Amino acid sequence: MTATIDFARRFARNRAALAGFALLLVVIAFAITAPWLFPRPPLRIVGRPEVWPFLSWRFPLGTDSLGRDIAAMVAHGARTTLLIGLFASLTATLIGVTIGATAAYFGGWVDEALMRFTELFQTIPNLIFVLTIVLILGQKIAYITLAVGIVTWTPIARLTRAEFLTLRDREFVQACRSMGMGDVRIMLREILPNALPPVIVLASLVVAGAILFESAVSFLGLGDPDVSSWGRLIGDGRTLIRTSWYICAVPGIAIMLTVLALNLIGDGLNDALNPKLRDR
Amino acid sequence: MALLSVRSLSVEYRTARGTVRAVDDVSFDVLPGETVALVGESGCGKSTLGKAVIRLVPACDGRIAIDGTDITDLPPRALNAVRPKVQMIFQDPYGALNPRHSVGEIIGQPLSVAGWSRADIAARVAALMDQVALPREAARRYPHEFSGGQRQRIGIARALALRPKLIICDEPVSALDVSVRAQVINLLKDLQAATGIAYLFISHDLSVVEHVADRLLVMYLGRIVEGGRAREIWERPAHPYTRALLAAAPVADPKLARSRARSVLEGELPSPLDPPPGCAFHTRCPLAQPRCRTERPPLRALPGGRSVACHYDLLGAAAPVDRAVPIRASA
Amino acid sequence: MAPLLEIDRLSVSLFTRAGVLPAVDGLSLRVDAGETVAIVGESGCGKSLSALAVMRLLPEPPARIVGGAVRLAGRDLVTLSEGAMRRVRGKEVSMIFQDPMTSLNPVVPIGAQLIEAIRQHNPISHRAAQARAVALLEKVRIPDAARRLDDYPHQLSGGMSQRVMIAMAIACEPKVLIADEPTTALDVTIQAQILKLMQELQAASNMAVVIITHDLGVVAETADRVAVMYAGRKVEEAPVEALFERPLHPYTRGLLGATPSPARFGGRLADIAGTVPSLAELPAGCAFAQRCPLAFERCRLERPALSAPLPHRLAACFATEKEFSRDGAPVGS
Numbered sequence: 001m002t003a004t005i006d007f008a009r010r011f012a013r014n015r016a017a018l019a020g021f022a023l024l025l026v027v028i029a030f031a032i033t034a035p036w037l038f039p040r041p042p043l044r045i046v047g048r049p050e051v052w053p054f055l056s057w058r059f060p061l062g063t064d065s066l067g068r069d070i071a072a073m074v075a076h077g078a079r080t081t082l083l084i085g086l087f088a089s090l091t092a093t094l095i096g097v098t099i100g101a102t103a104a105y106f107g108g109w110v111d112e113a114l115m116r117f118t119e120l121f122q123t124i125p126n127l128i129f130v131l132t133i134v135l136i137l138g139q140k141i142a143y144i145t146l147a148v149g150i151v152t153w154t155p156i157a158r159l160t161r162a163e164f165l166t167l168r169d170r171e172f173v174q175a176c177r178s179m180g181m182g183d184v185r186i187m188l189r190e191i192l193p194n195a196l197p198p199v200i201v202l203a204s205l206v207v208a209g210a211i212l213f214e215s216a217v218s219f220l221g222l223g224d225p226d227v228s229s230w231g232r233l234i235g236d237g238r239t240l241i242r243t244s245w246y247i248c249a250v251p252g253i254a255i256m257l258t259v260l261a262l263n264l265i266g267d268g269l270n271d272a273l274n275p276k277l278r279d280r
Numbered sequence: 281m282a283l284l285s286v287r288s289l290s291v292e293y294r295t296a297r298g299t300v301r302a303v304d305d306v307s308f309d310v311l312p313g314e315t316v317a318l319v320g321e322s323g324c325g326k327s328t329l330g331k332a333v334i335r336l337v338p339a340c341d342g343r344i345a346i347d348g349t350d351i352t353d354l355p356p357r358a359l360n361a362v363r364p365k366v367q368m369i370f371q372d373p374y375g376a377l378n379p380r381h382s383v384g385e386i387i388g389q390p391l392s393v394a395g396w397s398r399a400d401i402a403a404r405v406a407a408l409m410d411q412v413a414l415p416r417e418a419a420r421r422y423p424h425e426f427s428g429g430q431r432q433r434i435g436i437a438r439a440l441a442l443r444p445k446l447i448i449c450d451e452p453v454s455a456l457d458v459s460v461r462a463q464v465i466n467l468l469k470d471l472q473a474a475t476g477i478a479y480l481f482i483s484h485d486l487s488v489v490e491h492v493a494d495r496l497l498v499m500y501l502g503r504i505v506e507g508g509r510a511r512e513i514w515e516r517p518a519h520p521y522t523r524a525l526l527a528a529a530p531v532a533d534p535k536l537a538r539s540r541a542r543s544v545l546e547g548e549l550p551s552p553l554d555p556p557p558g559c560a561f562h563t564r565c566p567l568a569q570p571r572c573r574t575e576r577p578p579l580r581a582l583p584g585g586r587s588v589a590c591h592y593d594l595l596g597a598a599a600p601v602d603r604a605v606p607i608r609a610s611a
Numbered sequence: 612m613a614p615l616l617e618i619d620r621l622s623v624s625l626f627t628r629a630g631v632l633p634a635v636d637g638l639s640l641r642v643d644a645g646e647t648v649a650i651v652g653e654s655g656c657g658k659s660l661s662a663l664a665v666m667r668l669l670p671e672p673p674a675r676i677v678g679g680a681v682r683l684a685g686r687d688l689v690t691l692s693e694g695a696m697r698r699v700r701g702k703e704v705s706m707i708f709q710d711p712m713t714s715l716n717p718v719v720p721i722g723a724q725l726i727e728a729i730r731q732h733n734p735i736s737h738r739a740a741q742a743r744a745v746a747l748l749e750k751v752r753i754p755d756a757a758r759r760l761d762d763y764p765h766q767l768s769g770g771m772s773q774r775v776m777i778a779m780a781i782a783c784e785p786k787v788l789i790a791d792e793p794t795t796a797l798d799v800t801i802q803a804q805i806l807k808l809m810q811e812l813q814a815a816s817n818m819a820v821v822i823i824t825h826d827l828g829v830v831a832e833t834a835d836r837v838a839v840m841y842a843g844r845k846v847e848e849a850p851v852e853a854l855f856e857r858p859l860h861p862y863t864r865g866l867l868g869a870t871p872s873p874a875r876f877g878g879r880l881a882d883i884a885g886t887v888p889s890l891a892e893l894p895a896g897c898a899f900a901q902r903c904p905l906a907f908e909r910c911r912l913e914r915p916a917l918s919a920p921l922p923h924r925l926a927a928c929f930a931t932e933k934e935f936s937r938d939g940a941p942v943g944s
Contacts (some may be wrong), residue, residue, distance in 0.1 A: 009393065046330075100447065163407075169375040171371070171372055171373060171375040172378045174331070174368075175370065175435075175438065176393075177336055178334050179363060179367070180359070180360035180363045180390075180394070181388060181389070181393045190378055193380040194378070194379065194380055194486050321800060322769075322798050415661075427886050429886070458653060458655035458825060458826075458827070458866055458869050459653060459869045459882060459883040460653075460865060461869065462869035462883075463882040469879070484799065485800065486799065487828065487870070487872065490873070524800055527803070528800045528802065529828070530831065531828055531831060531832070531872065532827040532830075532855070533851060533855060533872055534831040534832075534851045534852045534855050535826075535833055536831075536873070537832045542803070542807070544800075544804055545800045545803070546804070548770060549768065549798065554729075605654060
């Protein structure tokens with residue numbers, strides 16, 4: 001319990017991180033309350049097209065080229081975007097941690113093979129890889145999430161491997177081996193909890209990266225047509241960028257703020273979880 | 281019957297710069313209830329030997345037997361049945377305990393791995409904490425809240441959990457302050473008196489070893505160069521390296537320190553990657569002869585349970601000992 | 612006779628989140644030319660910080676000198692500007708550290724590091740400095756010195772690296788050498804070599820040596836006088852033989868009782884109950900009272916000052932004062 005309070009206190013010391021956390025909470029709040037704030041389906045046409053933001057109470061953020069409420073689409077899109085970010089990051093973390101931990105713990109040819117496999121994924125240009133997977137599997141939100149997860153696991157694998165390598169030779173791990181503890185239990189219950197902090201920091205940054213990937217995919221028109229994510233909104237407003245540029249700008253700002261919030265939180269987590277900075 | 285029996289054990293490992301023979305053809309026994317100390321300087325292989333004995337590192341040659349059972353090639357499951365008999369305590373009180381587990385969890389781990397029930401584990405953990413003089417409420421706290429000496433006690437409690445017959449102590453007090461060292465050494469001795477446990481005590485600090493060892497094994501570059509009863513070796517070392525070690529060890533007595541003739545051993549420790557041919561010590565030995573450069577001396581038995589690996593050991597001649605210390609009988 | 616180095620009521624505090632910690636509290640010590648003074652204590656007693664304070668090498672946040680003076684040949688080092696202090700370091704007072712592997716720059720050959728140290732205080736040519744560097748390496752008994760100039764620290768063993776550090780420290784013939792745990796990280800036989808080397812160098816140049824250590828064996832082997840520190844304060848000072856023969860302060864007695872020595876072979880080591888109080892929670896009276904077998908009421912309320920129960924000896928202990936005032940010997944600093 002005190003460890004958690006301690007952690008929270010250290011996190012709170014970083015003002016920027018607190019601001020990022022607050023910002024993220026706002027975004028999450030919108031995502032959760034979207035169905036109540038904007039009860040009508042966001043993709044319904046509800047008004048005149050191309051109404052500028054801040055001009056009317058009915059459409060606080062204006063309408064797009066077809067007359068859909070941008071505020072509604074952004075709010076509903078928040079949910080999509082965050083979920084994609086979260087699940088893609090979880091997928092990447094699961095894959096990355098498993099590969100990194102296995103490579104480090106067993107060493108030898110297992111390590112070699114897994115590292116070559118990791119490098120293979122690293123050499124393929126990310127965006128192209130994502131687009132390829134989406135085109136093969138189909139333009140559904142689940143596949144997009146999977147694709148982004150598949151592309152972003154490599155840094156997590158490398159980091160996990162580095163942490164495991166350091167921890168594997170620690171004396172408390174030797175103590176566990178000398179009492180006959182099995183390898184899997186050592187990896188999961190002894191080493192992993194100690195290896196996680198930097199991985200968590202990286203995972204928070206991966207969420208940001210995943211959001212940007214999804215936005216890029218949707219912007220290019222290859223996203224899920226039934227879902228209004230922020231990237232898609234930017235994409236739809238592409239044609240009107242010279243006149244009604246707000247259609248692109250509003251969701252763009254939303255993405256930027258969310259990614260910024262996640263980066264600040266990542267920094268804060270790093271400070272809070274890094275024992276060396278504990279007494280500064 | 282010997283509790284631990286090691287025959288011709290060798291451990292090699294490969295580094296980027298070549299193969300290192302960290303332990304080279306080592307044989308010794310540990311009898312129930314006794315303390316055997318392994319002493320030597322860096323690169324002598326004592327820590328590696330300690331780990332090899334419980335198969336934390338693989339041996340490339342030789343045999344290890346615990347309580348009569350040959351464990352050298354035992355498969356993991358069978359090995360786990362024998363493991364409770366030999367446990368280990370480590371040097372670094374900060375690295376030897378998982379920072380994410382509570383003290384109670386750490387001490388109870390061997391029991392949990394062995395399949396004990398929760399209630400039984402809790403009871404045994406409480407008893408163990410009493411045995412090492414840790415307050416019972418410490419079980420809920422985390423390692424970082426404790427001092428080095430207390431963490432070492434936690435490590436000792438963990439090692440005692442399954443009632444081992446032998447504990448391998450790998451430099452258990454080297455990282456502790458002087459006054460705390462005394463506490464831990466006294467604790468280890470008390471535990472031995474109460475439970476008849478044996479220790480394989482690995483240390484580079486001769487003065488610490490003086491206080492705990494019944495028998496002594498001196499190692500140099502992976503080989504045992506001398507063995508025998510500790511007191512006899514202090515008074516009359518047989519191997520020139522042992523004599524040099526004793527002469528070099530600082531003595532906490534200014535009068536004695538200044539009066540004894542100090543011949544300081546020159547030269548550097550050879551690299552384990554490239555050990556000298558013949559006797560490993562010949563490059564620094566004041567008594568080296570041509571034979572020492574070519575022929576490796578075997579560990580041969582001397583009267584009185586002693587052994588030495590030297591062609592021209594000191595017990596043959598009436599060699600003066602630099603450490604002219606009269607060892608008074610203990611109270 | 613004025614001492615060569617005089618530490619006069621030096622106080623160093625650590626400014627941390629937990630508050631201001633009195634890491635060194637009013638330390639006074641004098642060192643004369645040619646003598647070896649040992650500062651002995653366990654972790655956290657302030658001995659290393661004292662040494663860094665003399666050299667003005669304290670890590671500025673969180674540590675700072677908050678009181679006292681450090682006089683080297685009469686001149687107060689605490690008040691010097693950084694520029695003036697730089698001219699003192701290496702030239703008049705030098706320091707060697709515990710772990711030679713981390714004290715030498717790993718990416719610069721040792722010859723270059725030595726030459727840099729030499730030329731810091733001597734405006735001579737590179738070639739002349741190089742010749743001097745070779746001579747220094749020979750002085751510290753590194754075989755094949757000329758060739759070794761191009762070696763990198765990682766190519767040297769622990770003992771060799773420590774010799775190089777000593778060479779760098781004595782390069783400009785300082786009057787005082789401070790050695791902070793110089794042999795703790797070394798093997799026993801190498802430790803003996805280094806201690807012997809230091810003694811030879813000292814005898815040749817009449818340099819004063821302040822050796823900081825936790826190892827009473829090293830103290831017995833090398834020191835002329837000993838100061839014992841506990842929780843930031845000096846609690847006892849004595850000539851070395853007197854200290855070991857008749858320790859006055861209960862902490863010193865405890866330390867000696869806990870140190871294995873031939874006289875106590877096989878017996879039980881005396882241990883000091885309890886642990887060192889944290890600097891953030893120092894008790895009101897004597898810092899050692901809660902662990903002291905001789906403590907009485909006054910010890911818990913009042914801090915004992917250093918007194919001289921015997922000639923040339925200092926101890927900060929009310930029990931000791933009581934014992935000696937009963938004997939009729941004068942008490943008072």
